[in-house]
Amino acid sequence: MDDALAQAERIKPMVADVPRLLFEANKAGNNLLFEGAQGALLDVDHxxxxxxxxxxxxxxxxxxxxGVGPQMLHYVLGITKAYTTRVGSGPFPTELDDEVGKHLAKRGHEFGSTTGRPRRCxxxxAVALKRSIxxxxxxxLCITK
Structure with a gap:
C-alpha cells in the first residue's frame, strides 16, 4: 500500500478535473479544439x-x-486525404492493388502509426466522404496530401 501511495503523490500534479477546466475556459471565451483519430467509418456504432x-x-x-456538453461543439472541421487508405481488412471499393497503389503508399509514407503495417491505398x-460528412x-472540410 505504501508503494501505491508513493505513486499517487508522483502523479497527483498530472491529475485534473478536465471537464471543469474545459467548461471554465469556454465560459471565459477561449476557443477549444478537440482532435479525433481514425475515421468515421471505423466508428463502432457508425x-x-x-x-x-x-x-x-x-x-x-x-x-x-x-466531459463537456454538446453545445460546446459548434464547428466540425473534417479532415480527409486526396486518396483513400485503410489498415487491415474490410471493404475498400476504390482500392488499388497495383503499382499506382504501391506508389501512393510509398510517396505518402502510408504505414499504420501503431502497428507499422502498410496501409492499403x-x-x-466521394461516397465514403459524403457518408462521413x-x-x-x-x-x-480540409483535404490533405
Missing part, C-alpha cells in the same frame, strides 16, 4: 461493422469523451 475499432471516433464523441472515395455534421 462504421462498416465488423471492420471497426472498439470506440466511437465520430465528432459527436468529443463531448462525452472530454486507393482512389478518393453526414455522420459527423461537418461544417468545413
Amino acid at each position: 462504421g462498416t461493422y465488423p471492420f471497426v475499432t472498439s470506440s466511437n471516433c465520430v465528432a459527436g464523441a468529443a463531448a462525452p469523451g472530454s 486507393g482512389w478518393f472515395d 453526414q455522420i459527423n455534421g461537418v461544417t468545413g
